[in-house]
Every structure is written in structure tokens, then in C-alpha cells.
Amino acid sequence: MTGGQTVGETQAPGAGRRPVFAAERRQRIIELLRVNGAVSLRELAQAVRSSEVTVRRDLRALEAEGLINRHHGGATLPGELSREPTYAQKAQVAAAEKAAIADLAASLVEDGDAIVVGPGTTTQEFARRLARHTELAVVTNSLLVAQALAGSPRIEVVLTGGTLRGSIHALVGSAAERSLAGLRVRRAFVSGNGLTAERGLSTPNTQVAGVDRALAGAAEEVVVLADHTKIGVDTMVQTIAVERFDHLVTDAGAPGDVLDELSGRGVRLHVARV
Amino acid sequence: MTGGQTVGETQAPGAGRRPVFAAERRQRIIELLRVNGAVSLRELAQAVRSSEVTVRRDLRALEAEGLINRHHGGATLPGELSREPTYAQKAQVAAAEKAAIADLAASLVEDGDAIVVGPGTTTQEFARRLARHTELAVVTNSLLVAQALAGSPRIEVVLTGGTLRGSIHALVGSAAERSLAGLRVRRAFVSGNGLTAERGLSTPNTQVAGVDRALAGAAEEVVVLADHTKIGVDTMVQTIAVERFDHLVTDAGAPGDVLDELSGRGVRLHVARV
DNA sequence: GTAGATCCGATCAGATTCGTTCTATTCCGA
DNA sequence: TCGGAATAGAACGAATCTGATCGGATCTAC
Known part of the structure; x- marks a missing residue:
């Protein structure tokens, strides 16, 4: 990161590097x-x-x-x-895969984009990587994603309305879905609890599923973020079918057969190396 | 001789060494x-x-x-x-008073109520006091208020949509105001940056003002939370007129003349002892 | 509970920067 | 032509910033 030096040396040729105040x-x-x-x-x-x-x-x-x-x-x-759980906990989560996925996914975002970001720990990591972008418009139903971007003045963060689902800190319900109705953005970055080649993304909660569908529906392209622990797992409600996938960002631990199958169905794969 | 390269010939050729003013x-x-x-x-x-x-x-x-x-x-x-992002610092101003005000205001809420809570450090404290209530429905545009209630399963938290204003962690803009349009609750608990007997509540930001008005407009009664440091202060945009006030919760440090004036105008006063 | 590793606080030294004082130059009016 | 005022540069001691080192405290693993 480090985002480069803020002050470019547009002039002052030969001048030594400015000391950082x-x-x-x-x-x-x-x-x-x-x-x-x-x-x-x-x-x-x-x-x-x-x-x-x-x-x-x-x-x-x-x-x-x-x-x-x-x-x-x-x-x-x-x-x-x-x-809160801070430091020790964060370190022990071994979020190495998620961090790598988030890094890779962030490279799919360009300055000036308008994107949708769904809830989830991976997408939250992803959102943190967006702070370095400028002129970004981010629509989300996740309080944690919004929070991650709250300090970035160059990013416009729009929250859907809706009922707060405390366990995942995300907004769900008809209000959330309705607020996405008239929206159209370039890409949606979503996650889920399970991902199989047959049924696509899935989640155990119907309300969450409804919003996830609405999020994907607002975007031209869908980018799925899923670490290897989720791949091959199927949970109750299907949210996004494989046909809607455009990109899948995962890590090297993902089973090859599932990836092959997905690739065969036209999903572009991005495998992050931890 | 100050060297040959002094003020010299950067410009004004032939004019003979014009000094740079x-x-x-x-x-x-x-x-x-x-x-x-x-x-x-x-x-x-x-x-x-x-x-x-x-x-x-x-x-x-x-x-x-x-x-x-x-x-x-x-x-x-x-x-x-x-x-500037002194939100953490703001929370430290009159912290004891804010806590006492929050306690007192929480006693105005009954189980089963539907209420609206605005953004601010005081209302955030207030929201924390609500966790002990049950069957509560809370509508807010503040991420911090929502967060404070996220862990309370017996409270339904509804967030307005809108654009995130990072400095105060609240949602503003037309989407926020629109989402409040069809709503009707019993009481609104709001705060602001300044409060005078003449102009009522005020805030320095027009977008925030717009949402504050919408919040108050969704409630039958308006409860204003303001510690003594805000009373007598007037900022740019008026948000809620004194006529709309039903209750004011403040602390003992508030100037008596302003309180009298407000009381004379029909505002019910609740003074918290620190 | 102990041992090892890591991290923190305090002190010291080198380098840079700042403020002050003094001096030199230029401009303007008498 | 002379002198005063204002401005710019130079020099030097004081203050500040940064990095290194070392003893003590804290955390982690066994």
C-alpha cells in the first residue's frame, strides 16, 4: 500500500525528496x-x-x-x-486467504467506478482495499463495509435502507430491496456462505438471500468473492445462479474440479496466492 | 555581493533588475x-x-x-x-452530562414504542440505554445508533437509506429523506449543534438539516437532547423550530433564562443531574 | 509457573531546522 | 548627494526531530 507519495514532484527538478512532516x-x-x-x-x-x-x-x-x-x-x-475484538483476534483469524482475495478483487475496481458491495467478512476486507481509490461510488447494505469507507472523503458511500440484521451487520427486508430497484452500476462484489458449480451462491437466510439477489440485479457484472472453505458447500437458499457469475475471486486452496466446472460455464477465475 | 544569481533576471529583461515584491x-x-x-x-x-x-x-x-x-x-x-474528524473528541465533551441526559431520555421510552433516533454523540449514548427495552422499533439514520442496538434481538432497528456522511457516521441526502416520508412513529429523539429559544435547533450542514427535519416530521412528538454546551449556540441552518419541540432533555448547566423561555413556549423540560 | 521472545519506555547522540541578531543593499525623499 | 526606511541575506545558539541502544515490562509457549 502506501499509495505512493502524496505530493508529487511536479516541479523543483533535482530537489531532494521532501521530508515528511x-x-x-x-x-x-x-x-x-x-x-x-x-x-x-x-x-x-x-x-x-x-x-x-x-x-x-x-x-x-x-x-x-x-x-x-x-x-x-x-x-x-x-x-x-x-x-472491538481487535488485535489478537484479528491476527488469529488467519485471514490470509481473505486478505489475498480482497487484494485481487480490489484490482478489478477502477477509479471512477460505481459498484455494489454485499455483506461478509471477505467483502469487508475488500472494502478496506478500496480506500486508495478515488471518485468511487459504492452502494452497500453492509454497515461494516460502509464503516470501512467512512473515512475516505473521495468515495461516495450509499447505504440501502432496511432492517438491521444484527448478526451480520447488514440491512435486509423489502426496504433494502426496494432501494436497489432503480439502480444500475458496473459491478457487484458479493459473497455468500456456500458456492457450488450447480447451484451457485447460497446462504442460510431467506431475507439475506433476497437482498443478495437485488444487489446482483443492480449490476452489469457480478464478481463473487469466496475463499476455499466455502467452495463445494451448499446452504439453504440459492441467491445467485452460476449463469449470473462473471468473475470468481478465490484462493489457491479451492478444489480444482469445481473451478474447472465454473470455468467451463464461462466464469472468469482469479486465484489469489496467499 | 550576494552572488550573481540573486533576484536577478528571471523576468523583466532589459528593465534592469526589478526586485520581486x-x-x-x-x-x-x-x-x-x-x-x-x-x-x-x-x-x-x-x-x-x-x-x-x-x-x-x-x-x-x-x-x-x-x-x-x-x-x-x-x-x-x-x-x-x-x-477534523474529531468525532472521538466530540464524544469527550461534557461526557458526564451526556450520559445523564441519555439516562433521563431513556426513561421517556416505553416497551413496545416505535421511535426515531437522530445522529449525534448524545443520541448514541441514549441508544445504548435502550438495549434493556423490549419490543422496540427504532428508526435511525445514524450508523452509530444502529450499531449500539445491533446486539439487541428484541429491538427492531431500521436504517434509512442515503449517502454516508463520514464525519458524523450518518445517512443524509434525498434518499434518506424519502425513506422517512411514509413513516409515523410516536417520538423522535434528536440532537443538534446549537439550540436557542428563538431559532430552535440548528446545525452547520444543510444536508444534515434536511434529514433532521424529516426525522422530526415522522414523529408525533419531538424530544430534543442537548447538553448545556449547545444551549445558546446558533449555527447556520435551522432544523426544528421551538414550536415543534415537545420535550427538552438537558443538564443542570443550562442557562436558566433560555430554559424559562422554552418552558413558556410549552416545551416540557427534563433536567438531568450529573 | 517458568523461560524465551517481543515490545515498551527512557536516555543519548546526530542532524536538521528555527528564531534572533546583525549586516548589506536598494529605494525614496529631502 | 545624503540619510532613513524597508528588505534580503548571513551567522550562531536554541529547539526540534529522528534514530539507536539498553534495561525493564509484557506477552506467549511449553
Whole structure:
């Protein structure tokens, strides 16, 4: 990441690289926290290209202002959504596959796009990767996706209305579906609980299924994000048929036969290497 | 001799060394900042062909006028590195009062109610107090309010749709207002940035104001939550007139004359003791 | 519960930057 | 022509920032 240097050297030929102001670095740290929820000291130091000592000083200063919470080994934002479980938990989730999938999927998004993003832990990771884009319009029914993008002023985030389903922090119901009715975007990035070559995406909940269908219906192309643990799994309600798939982003652990089958049906595959 | 390369021949050929006026140089500095966002002192000195001392003087003058922000090693435009997203800091202002107000306001809610809750740090606290209620239906445009209630299975949380305003984590815009159009609930619990006896509730943002009005319009009774730091303050856009107030919940630090005036206009007062 | 590894805080040193003071130059009016 | 005022550059001590190191605290694994 690091998104490159903010200040381009459009002029001043031969001038040495401008030193990064402390305030600049601190803002960048906050941005990183806002995007990633919890970041280790080492990662921060690497991202801002400073020593860990310096970052530690910054964190201390930011903590004094009440802008962040420090933890052993890193920092988090204070009292943001359910990123509570923080650090230890996040690290142990072994979200390596999801992170890789999210990275790859983010490369399918271009500046200026209008996209739809569904709920799910993978799509949430994906949303965090979008922070570096500009002029993006993102429609979602997931509070966590919205939250991940709330700090990015260059991204317009639109939430569907609807009834909150607390367990997944997403909006469902007729209001949610209705609010998507008149919408048309380029791509939908959705996930689910199960994915088979025969029945496509599926979820155990009918309300969630209804919104998932509406999300896909609002997009020209459907991009499915699914790690290998979901592939071959079938749950109660089918949400999106394979015929509607345009892209599948998964990881190298996915069973080859299912991928072949999907590929044979015209789905473009993107396999992330962890 | 100050070297041959001084103020010299960058322009005005034949006119014989016109000095670069200070105002001109400063204008140039601002332009450079505007283009590059953040520029080091050295670069500035090089760009305007003056010594660093001179540029330093200019920067000091420009800072005094509020046109730039100085940093160690350079300068930026005021907006560039602003640490505005002070939501965390806002929550710390009068935190004890807000908690007491939230407690008191929660006693105005009965099991089985349908209510509307607006955005704000106070209403967020208020929402947390609602978790103990049952059979409640809560409509809100605040992600933080929704989040506070996400874990309560006996409360139905409905979010309006709309565009996410990241700084306050609330949904605004025409979609938000439209989704409230057909709604009717018993009470609306709203807050704002300022409250006077003459102009009622106000907020600095027009979009927020629009939704606030729609929230109040969906309820039979309006309950205003405002700690003493907001009373007597008037900001740009009026959202809800005093005539629409039914209850005001505030703390003991509120100025008596304003309270009297409001009471005289038929507003029922609830003063929380911290 | 102990041992090992990691992380944190404090102190020190090097480098850069800042503010102040002093000096030189130019412009303008008498 | 002379002198005052304003501006720009130079020099030096003070303050700030950054990175390195080391002892102590904390966390994790066994």
C-alpha cells in the first residue's frame, strides 16, 4: 500500500525528496487505522517509512489527543464499530486467504467506478482495499463495509435502507430491496456462505438471500468473492445462479474440479496466492 | 555581493533588475502550496529564488494571516492536514452530562414504542440505554445508533437509506429523506449543534438539516437532547423550530433564562443531574 | 509457573531546522 | 548627494526531530 507519495514532484527538478512532516505522518497513521481497523507497530513503521521508535512517539501523541487506542504491538481506533475484538483476534483469524482475495478483487475496481458491495467478512476486507481509490461510488447494505469507507472523503458511500440484521451487520427486508430497484452500476462484489458449480451462491437466510439477489440485479457484472472453505458447500437458499457469475475471486486452496466446472460455464477465475 | 544569481533576471529583461515584491513572492508560495499540497522550506526557497530565511519570514507572515499552516520543515494549506474528524473528541465533551441526559431520555421510552433516533454523540449514548427495552422499533439514520442496538434481538432497528456522511457516521441526502416520508412513529429523539429559544435547533450542514427535519416530521412528538454546551449556540441552518419541540432533555448547566423561555413556549423540560 | 521472545519506555547522540541578531543593499525623499 | 526606511541575506545558539541502544515490562509457549 502506501499509495505512493502524496505530493508529487511536479516541479523543483533535482530537489531532494521532501521530508515528511510529522503531522503528515500522523494523519497517515490515522488513515491506516481507519482503513484496517487494527495495525501493528511494525506495519505502521513500514508504511510510513520511519523507524518504529518514531511511530511509537506518534502513537503516544495521538493517544494523548484521544484519537487512537494503543495496544501491545500496535494500535486501533477508539470505539469504532465492532472492530472491538481487535488485535489478537484479528491476527488469529488467519485471514490470509481473505486478505489475498480482497487484494485481487480490489484490482478489478477502477477509479471512477460505481459498484455494489454485499455483506461478509471477505467483502469487508475488500472494502478496506478500496480506500486508495478515488471518485468511487459504492452502494452497500453492509454497515461494516460502509464503516470501512467512512473515512475516505473521495468515495461516495450509499447505504440501502432496511432492517438491521444484527448478526451480520447488514440491512435486509423489502426496504433494502426496494432501494436497489432503480439502480444500475458496473459491478457487484458479493459473497455468500456456500458456492457450488450447480447451484451457485447460497446462504442460510431467506431475507439475506433476497437482498443478495437485488444487489446482483443492480449490476452489469457480478464478481463473487469466496475463499476455499466455502467452495463445494451448499446452504439453504440459492441467491445467485452460476449463469449470473462473471468473475470468481478465490484462493489457491479451492478444489480444482469445481473451478474447472465454473470455468467451463464461462466464469472468469482469479486465484489469489496467499 | 550576494552572488550573481540573486533576484536577478528571471523576468523583466532589459528593465534592469526589478526586485520581486514580497507580496508577489508570497502569492507564489501560496500557489505552490495549492498545487503540491505540502512543500518543504527548501523547495519553496528554491522555487521563489530566495534564501530560506526570507521564505521563513514569509511563512510566518502568512501563518499570522491564517493562510497556511507551518510545520517543521515546511508548510501546508490549512485544509490539507486538518485533523477534523474529531468525532472521538466530540464524544469527550461534557461526557458526564451526556450520559445523564441519555439516562433521563431513556426513561421517556416505553416497551413496545416505535421511535426515531437522530445522529449525534448524545443520541448514541441514549441508544445504548435502550438495549434493556423490549419490543422496540427504532428508526435511525445514524450508523452509530444502529450499531449500539445491533446486539439487541428484541429491538427492531431500521436504517434509512442515503449517502454516508463520514464525519458524523450518518445517512443524509434525498434518499434518506424519502425513506422517512411514509413513516409515523410516536417520538423522535434528536440532537443538534446549537439550540436557542428563538431559532430552535440548528446545525452547520444543510444536508444534515434536511434529514433532521424529516426525522422530526415522522414523529408525533419531538424530544430534543442537548447538553448545556449547545444551549445558546446558533449555527447556520435551522432544523426544528421551538414550536415543534415537545420535550427538552438537558443538564443542570443550562442557562436558566433560555430554559424559562422554552418552558413558556410549552416545551416540557427534563433536567438531568450529573 | 517458568523461560524465551517481543515490545515498551527512557536516555543519548546526530542532524536538521528555527528564531534572533546583525549586516548589506536598494529605494525614496529631502 | 545624503540619510532613513524597508528588505534580503548571513551567522550562531536554541529547539526540534529522528534514530539507536539498553534495561525493564509484557506477552506467549511449553
